[in-house]
Amino acid sequence: MSKKIYALLLAAVMVLSVFAFAGCNETTENSSEAGGEETNDFKVGFIFLHDENSTYDKNFMDAAREAQTALGLTDEQVIFKVNIPESSACYDAACELVDEGCDLIFADSFGHEAFIFQAAQEFPEVQFCHATGTSAHVKKLANFHNAFASIYEGRYVAGIAAGMKLNEMIAAGKITAEQAVIGYVGAFDYAEVVSGMTSFFLGARSVCESATMKVKYTNSWFDIALEREAALALIDSGCVLISQHADSEGAPKACEERKIPNVAYNISTISMGPTTAIISSKIDWTPYFKLIIEKTKSGKGNEIPFDWCGGFNEGSVKVTELNTAVAAEGTQAALDKAIADFKAGTLKVFDTSKFTVNGETLTEYLADVDGDFTGETNVIHDGFFDESAKDQRSAPYFDIKYIDGISAL
């Protein structure tokens, strides 16, 4: 009997405490809104989908630390929240960061966007920035911003390294020109992936004319086993070089096992494949982090662009160290030239004279820039498909499946 009374009491306390908190809420809520103007107690909060075991998140974390060192922020001024799912838990995490005194909050995963936007509406005095998102340029909320990088240019440069390797293999008699088939492991059938694979392919074909490409999706951003299986399936179907847009070591390691050259993304994979890894393209988020921290610190947070896209010029797009043991001769010089051309603006990845769709040259393409799943903006002008254009949005919208030469496995 006493057991029952105890338990009932406990339940009653729970219920009462809930209402007690509800009652006192309204008085305390306003007090947190006042702070945040001063620059001395500046704080920035980062929301990450996973922890440092994911190469995707680690790339952001490394950049955050670099920006922290460069701008002389202390550890107490930079707060990380890891393993935050793409649900209302992301909104909770953002609100907690506001409570901890953050003036600037950054989230790194596409699915965080709606929840970050929700928090941005609630806390107009805090700046919210979000990577890979698509809606800030449409919503035009003063404290809500998207960012990406013109990584398709980096992919194109990495593609040149791949094409030169194919040329070397053809010249050495290892394969015929027709056998120059590239395999591409993609995460999802999504514009970001399609844009990346197409630019990679165009880079390769700019030096190796006979190159073709087969694509296989894993339907996951991070799955070691699936990425490995996809790479092996591509190799078994005759692909002689593999690249991937997925975040694990599955594909590079499978390539090392089968002695197939590999071009990677976001991290250098030379240690995983010393005899097969050629190069990686990557986004360096440090320039963007420096920009948003400096702007917010000086009280000009609303000057952060709604939608920011960094390229080679800003230092946002990079290629990692070239593995000269694997790469073909003269690769470095060719890469340097392409990068210089991108910096000068003279080279266009999606030059419509360089590719066809169903045998025809594109003169118009309505891309879905505003994110309502229907194309409305013609993004082809002056003879090229204008990806991640300044007056459009940073997140890729090249979703043409597929240009001639690319096919699904």
Next chain:
Amino acid sequence: MSNQIKASHEPLIHVTKRDAMVWWKSWLIRIIAVIAAMMVGTAFTWILTGVSPIEIVKTMFEGSFGTERKIWIFLKDSAMLLGISLAVTPAFKMRFWNTGAEGQVLIGALASVTCMFYLGDKLSNVVTLLIMLAASIVAGAIWAGVAGFFKAKWNTNETLFTLMMNYVAMQLVAFCIMKWVPSGSMVLSPLNSTTQTGWLPSVFGQKYLLNIAIVLVITVIMFVYLKFSKHGYEISVVGESENTARYIGINVKKVILRTVIISGALCGIMGWLYVAGLDHSIETGTVGGNGFTAIMVSWLAKFHPLFMVVASLLICFLQIGSGALASNPSLKLNSSLGDIITGIIILFIIGSEFFIRYKVNFRKKHKEEANKNA
């Protein structure tokens, strides 16, 4: 001669079953177990990382109680876990090992999201919410009911059956998202975010209060249902022995099916709460493993709804605490460490049940001497 001595040789430790223990004694043992586990866990961390135990305990407490918002999040998370634990309990009490709560909640959530997606803001908020609730209950009940039907009809293994249904539910969710989001991003943005149709309203300015209150109501109902209703009695008899149940005239198949459907329907309600009260969207990970953690909560509380309140508060405290450890910049800890501490604490709690049920007897000294003399 020596053989005889060995035969009568009493082991150093032997274990005997205790009689029922006074309630406060058993709770004292449990509390001691938690404190001992905290000490071992933090000492372990101290040795490995040099972070002091006080700092760890402080960080963990701040994670759940540091600010008013944190307390709300803590209560909301606990309520969601509690709700699912309550949902699996009637089936568990009947020894129907429902490992499919994750999928049953998810399919309930999917039913709600489907209603929101296709109804949009055509109907009023209240009507939309009610339609969503009905759809979720039916979906959860069907998802569990299929396994219950096969169990009652052909005595299939419900553990494997319900477990597999989780993956079917996840694939269905993935399929629907793929269909609804043509861009292929696999992310469904919160639905009706401007009109908030199909969203549970804030009460007293609190977003999560309604979620918590609904789960507390379910707790009380479940307590009464299991303890005082005829159904509750039938469930415990079937759980103890199906033959006894048959002998006293209980229709075992009917009870199994009915209980499993109730269990699934409750999971469906929790799925509705995830959508209407929290996310307003869905992903394959919406339930976030709570469907499995709920099994542990239900067991820790020995299928008692009110003790489940305590158990889910404890588990959530540990989960949030482990996240807080990983997010504290001055500690430089990884989230795995919090998980290790959580593991140690749960191990100690489960271990403490042993000391509540059994008595450990050490060999008495005088007997040892007597043996020596012989």
